[in-house]
Structures are given as structure tokens and as C-alpha cells.
Amino acid sequence: GAGVSQSPSNKVTEKGKDVELRCDPISGHTALYWYRQRLGQGLEFLIYFQGNSAPDKSGLPSDRFSAERTGESVSTLTIQRTQQEDSAVYLCASSGTGGNTEAFFGQGTRLTVV
Amino acid sequence: AQSVTQLGSHVSVSEGALVLLRCNYSSSVPPYLFWYVQYPNQGLQLLLKYTTGATLVKGINGFEAEFKKSETSFHLTKPSAHMSDAAEYFCAVSLTGSNYKLTFGKGTLLTVNP
Numbered sequence: 001g002a003g004v005s006q007s008p009s010n011k012v013t014e015k016g017k018d019v020e021l022r023c024d025p026i027s028g029h030t031a032l033y034w035y036r037q038r039l040g041q042g043l044e045f046l047i048y049f050q051g052n053s054a055p056d057k058s059g060l061p062s063d064r065f066s067a068e069r070t071g072e073s074v075s076t077l078t079i080q081r082t083q084q085e086d087s088a089v090y091l092c093a094s095s096g097t098g099g100n101t102e103a104f105f106g107q108g109t110r111l112t113v114v
Numbered sequence: 115a116q117s118v119t120q121l122g123s124h125v126s127v128s129e130g131a132l133v134l135l136r137c138n139y140s141s142s143v144p145p146y147l148f149w150y151v152q153y154p155n156q157g158l159q160l161l162l163k164y165t166t167g168a169t170l171v172k173g174i175n176g177f178e179a180e181f182k183k184s185e186t187s188f189h190l191t192k193p194s195a196h197m198s199d200a201a202e203y204f205c206a207v208s209l210t211g212s213n214y215k216l217t218f219g220k221g222t223l224l225t226v227n228p
Contacts, residue, residue: 031214031215031216033215033216035218041220042123042202042204042218042219042220042221043204043218043220043221045217045218048215050214050215056215091157091158093158093216095216098214099146099208099209099214099216100146100163100165100166100208102148102160102163103206103216105150105157105158105159106157107156107157108157
């Protein structure tokens with residue numbers, strides 16, 4: 001596709017359930033980011049993938065959060081045993097090679113834990 | 115490592131007034147700098163970026179920003195605010211080299227009053 005695609009766009013889950021969020025980056029983009037945006041708050045960095053390098057997981061808030069990326073394509077963010085405080089919009093972005101290239105964002109997945 | 119500080123989580127201006135959104139960064143090497151905008155219920159999109167060359171950068175919708183190395187700043191301005199400028203604005207920095215992770219500030223919510 002032409003842009004970053006995220007699915008699902010909305011997800012309602014019960015507390016304690018596991019969820020998987022998917023991100024399809026722009027083809028050829030080596031860098032991929034996951035961010036979280038809670039209601040009324042700014043962007044919270046979660047994880048960063050860059051090519052074949054080890055991912056930067058420094059933003060993951062707990063061991064319930066994990067993410068994978070297959071090569072330079074699809075990424076999945078998994079949240080285990082969801083809690084109400086996990087409710088947020090989860091944004092994925094991808095960018096090309098070089099720090100002077102901007103990131104392109106998907107529309108996000110709105111996660112609601114009830 | 116780089117970091118970004120956006121002064122003021124919320125800025126309110128009157129329609130027609132000057133818009134000034136502040137961004138300061140820290141980095142050990144010359145940075146690349148970006149401003150993104152997020153309109154209500156939409157994804158983030160690039161407003162403008164500084165890579166090299168001219169330090170005054172013009173973006174979409176009449177916005178501009180000036181890279182001031184001595185002040186480590188990249189403030190966003192617009193001479194005359196319009197109601198449609200109401201949005202959240204994010205400053206971001208990345209570096210040269212192989213690990214060019216994009217780091218975002220917390221964001222500034224701009225409100226435009228009639």
C-alpha cells in the first residue's frame with residue numbers, strides 16, 4: 001500500500017486478555033516505531049526496529065508488552081494480560097534510510113480495555 | 115543520546131495572533147529536526163523539517179521554524195493563527211549515523227480562540 005497500515009483500527013478487549021496489534025509499514029522502509037498515546041497525553045515511545053539491528057525496547061512499560069518484526073516488513077505488538085491503563089491509541093510509524101527522512105504514521109489502533 | 119523538550123503542553127492564542135511553539139533539543143552531533151502536526155482524530159503528518167542548509171525552514175499551512183544551533187532550538191511560528199490550526203504539534207529530532215532513531219517531544223496542544 002501507499003501508506004502505513006494498522007489493524008485493527010479499533011479493539012475492545014476484556015481485562016486480562018491478550019491482544020495483538022499489527023503494522024504494515026511502507027515498503028522499503030527500514031525503520032519502524034511503535035508509540036502509545038493515552039487520552040490527552042503526548043507520544044510515548046515503546047519500541048524501535050532498524051533493519052537487522054537489535055530493537056530498542058527501552059520504552060516498553062512492562063514485560064507484558066512485546067513486539068516483533070519480520071525482516072523489514074510487518075510488525076506485531078502484543079500486550080499480554082491487558083489492564084485498563086493499557087487503553088490508548090497505539091501508533092506505528094516507518095521511515096526510510098537515513099536520519100533526514102521523516103517518519104510516516106499509520107492511523108493507529110484504538111485499544112479499549114474494559 | 116538525543117532528547118527533545120517542548121515548553122508548554124498547552125498554548126492558547128486568538129485568531130490572527132502570532133503562534134509560537136517552543137522546542138529545544140539536545141544532541142551530541144548535528145541533528146535533523148522535524149515538526150509534526152496531529153489534527154483532531156487524525157494521524158500525525160509532517161509539517162516541516164530541517165536537515166542541512168538554510169536554517170529557516172518553511173512548511174505547510176504558513177508555518178515555519180528556525181534552527182538556532184547556539185540556542186539548541188527549533189521553534190515553530192506562524193504570523194497569524196487560523197481556527198484550522200488548532201491541533202497538537204510535536205517536535206522531533208534524529209541524528210546522523212547508523213542509529214537514527216526519531217525522538218519526539220511530549221507535544222503542545224494549540225487552541226485558537228475566535
